[in-house]
Amino acid sequence: MDHVVEVQNLTKIYNKLVAVDHINFEVKKGEIFGFLGPNGAGKTTTVRMLTGIIKPIEGHAIILGHDIQKEPLKAKQNICVVPETSNAYVDLSAWQNMMLMAELYGIPKKEAEARAEDLLRRLSLYQRKNSKVKGFSKGMKQRLILCMALINDPVLVFLDEPTSGLDVQSSRMIREILLEFPKEGKTIFLTTHNMDEASHLCDRVAIINHGKIAAIDRPATLKNTIKKLNSIEISFDSAIKAENLSEIPHIIEIRKEGDKFIISTDDVDDLIHSLTDFAESQKLKIISLNTMAPSLEEVFVKLTGEV
Amino acid sequence: MRIFQFLDQLKRSLGIMKKDIRIYYLKGPVVIFGFLMPLFLFLAFFIGSRNLSIEFLISGLIGMTVFFTATAVSPIIAPWEAQVQTLERLISCPISITTLIFGDMLASFIFGILIAILPIAIGLAMGTHITNPIILILGLLLGGVCFSSFGLILSSPPSNAPSNIMMISSLVRFPLVFISGIFIPLENMPYWGKIIASFSPLTYFTDLTRYTIGATSYYSLLSDFTALIIFTVVFFVLAVKLHERTIYQRL
Numbered sequence: 001m002d003h004v005v006e007v008q009n010l011t012k013i014y015n016k017l018v019a020v021d022h023i024n025f026e027v028k029k030g031e032i033f034g035f036l037g038p039n040g041a042g043k044t045t046t047v048r049m050l051t052g053i054i055k056p057i058e059g060h061a062i063i064l065g066h067d068i069q070k071e072p073l074k075a076k077q078n079i080c081v082v083p084e085t086s087n088a089y090v091d092l093s094a095w096q097n098m099m100l101m102a103e104l105y106g107i108p109k110k111e112a113e114a115r116a117e118d119l120l121r122r123l124s125l126y127q128r129k130n131s132k133v134k135g136f137s138k139g140m141k142q143r144l145i146l147c148m149a150l151i152n153d154p155v156l157v158f159l160d161e162p163t164s165g166l167d168v169q170s171s172r173m174i175r176e177i178l179l180e181f182p183k184e185g186k187t188i189f190l191t192t193h194n195m196d197e198a199s200h201l202c203d204r205v206a207i208i209n210h211g212k213i214a215a216i217d218r219p220a221t222l223k224n225t226i227k228k229l230n231s232i233e234i235s236f237d238s239a240i241k242a243e244n245l246s247e248i249p250h251i252i253e254i255r256k257e258g259d260k261f262i263i264s265t266d267d268v269d270d271l272i273h274s275l276t277d278f279a280e281s282q283k284l285k286i287i288s289l290n291t292m293a294p295s296l297e298e299v300f301v302k303l304t305g306e307v
Numbered sequence: 308m309r310i311f312q313f314l315d316q317l318k319r320s321l322g323i324m325k326k327d328i329r330i331y332y333l334k335g336p337v338v339i340f341g342f343l344m345p346l347f348l349f350l351a352f353f354i355g356s357r358n359l360s361i362e363f364l365i366s367g368l369i370g371m372t373v374f375f376t377a378t379a380v381s382p383i384i385a386p387w388e389a390q391v392q393t394l395e396r397l398i399s400c401p402i403s404i405t406t407l408i409f410g411d412m413l414a415s416f417i418f419g420i421l422i423a424i425l426p427i428a429i430g431l432a433m434g435t436h437i438t439n440p441i442i443l444i445l446g447l448l449l450g451g452v453c454f455s456s457f458g459l460i461l462s463s464p465p466s467n468a469p470s471n472i473m474m475i476s477s478l479v480r481f482p483l484v485f486i487s488g489i490f491i492p493l494e495n496m497p498y499w500g501k502i503i504a505s506f507s508p509l510t511y512f513t514d515l516t517r518y519t520i521g522a523t524s525y526y527s528l529l530s531d532f533t534a535l536i537i538f539t540v541v542f543f544v545l546a547v548k549l550h551e552r553t554i555y556q557r558l
């Protein structure tokens with residue numbers, strides 16, 4: 001089984017709003033798959049359909065070889081969800097929440113206790129295991145949710161913005177745990193707003209906007225596809241005016257930053273040649289010359305048309 | 308294979324039951340609405356109608372108490388959990404809707420039958436005798452499942468405001484008590500009253516209880532049991548089917 005998630009024509013409509021619109025994609029075993037999109041793009045709706053929480057009106061999702069609609073119990077047994085808003089039982093203690101999850105997954109008591117202790121310790125919650133969740137901070141709740149989700153030792157983990165609104169320490173703790181998963185052959189499906197997180201963590205990202213997938217690829221490839229957004233940073237040994245450069249072809253925009261010019265172009269190679277020719281003809285020395293690839297954020301902004 | 312899966316799901320429903328008991332039942336309001344309210348209704352009637360036998364009144368009290376307790380909390384669990392989003396967590400777990408509903412039913416069932424100890428003790432203190440303890444216990448078990456399932460039917464409308472569901476359930480529960488031969492003996496009812504009473508499961512439960520504490524019942528024991536069993540099965544299946552249909556609309 002190469003693909004742990006296979007999605008075909010998955011669609012969800014709320015009233016008349018098409019929240020997710022015939023999306024198709026696959027997630028490979030062992031990868032960290034990022035799902036990026038602006039607010040309201042349909043990320044959470046997709047995750048909820050993939051995990052069997054809501055029903056699609058069209059299309060299907062095969063999770064670990066089982067259709068989530070036709071064999072929900074088999075599909076759900078080996079996956080877990082860390083939802084957008086924390087949903088532990090606030091009237092129960094952290095430990096009782098963990099044990100409830102273990103019972104719902106049918107995990108033997110001994111095994112459940114050992115696993116719960118290990119997880120709570122790793123996320124620094126063990127000291128507070130007997131306190132009611134009511135008194136937990138947001139970060140503690142989010143960490144507990146992760147512990148609860150991992151109690152069944154899932155092979156496929158769905159996370160819906162797990163680190164949004166958390167402090168550095170809590171997010172780092174969560175990220176460290178996530179980074180161990182691929183080594184254990186586990187697959188992560190991660191929705192996020194955080195471009196930095198996506199480009200550092202994810203093997204592949206899908207960019208979704210208005211319920212449609214705008215692009216799916218490796219972060220580096222995605223950055224390359226947007227050549228137009230490439231730019232060059234150049235500085236000369238003596239001051240020149242921006243207008244002097246404007247004769248050169250393939251320049252889209254020139255910006256002056258200190259003693260440097262940031263020039264965006266649709267043809268990096270040609271621009272570099274032209275710039276060196278220009279320097280020679282003007283008897284200028286080039287002090288520095290750098291090419292700058294677009295960040296994932298720029299790709300994202302470009303593809304989703306958001307500013 | 309199927310039986311294994313069935314037992315596995317049954318075990319998981321105990322997890323749901325434990326959670327319900329911890330969160331919803333070990334709190335004051337259940338005891339207050341489930342026991343004190345029937346007790347006040349009972350006392351009002353006891354003072355007002357001297358001509359009714361103590362056995363009749365006690366069986367009515369037992370019926371009301373079990374019915375009110377078993378339907379006190381079960382209607383609000385689903386809307387409440389949808390509102391605080393724990394329902395989403397439950398649905399993401401590998402449990403069927405039947406397992407979920409069965410777990411909710413068990414919690415309410417346990418409280419329904421435990422609370423019966425109070426009116427039975429009052430009855431004993433007032434001089435009634437339990438002539439058929441085994442039948443009483445069987446009746447309590449059956450009635451507990453029946454009323455708990457009934458409570459879960461009340462929670463199936465896909466409204467996530469517990470207050471809406473509370474209103475619906477009060478509108479159904481109170482009239483039911485008045486048509487079930489608790490305050491007026493069935494034999495004294497007009498013909499149409501008897502017809503209406505025959506549609507209420509509480510009628511048969513109360514009638515059965517009358518028999519077990521030494522009074523004469525209106526229906527035969529067999530009819531009481533048969534009717535209760537039919538109501539129980541229909542209510543539970545209906546509760547599951549309704550929730551299967553509406554639970555996704557809550558999310």
Ligand SMILES: Nc1ncnc2c1ncn2[C@@H]1O[C@H](COP(=O)(O)OP(=O)(O)OP(=O)(O)O)[C@@H](O)[C@H]1O
Nearest residue numbers: 014017019037038039040041042043044045046558
């Ligand atoms: N239960 C619902 N009822 C009606 N509309 C909904 C519901 N859930 C989501 N929507 C709509 O579907 C669209 C997609 O929502 P979704 O929550 O999937 O976005 P998202 O990408 O997760 O956004 P965010 O980044 O804000 O979490 C939105 O326009 C939202 O208003």
Ligand SMILES: [Mg+2]
Nearest residue numbers: 043044045084
């Ligand atoms: Mg979301």
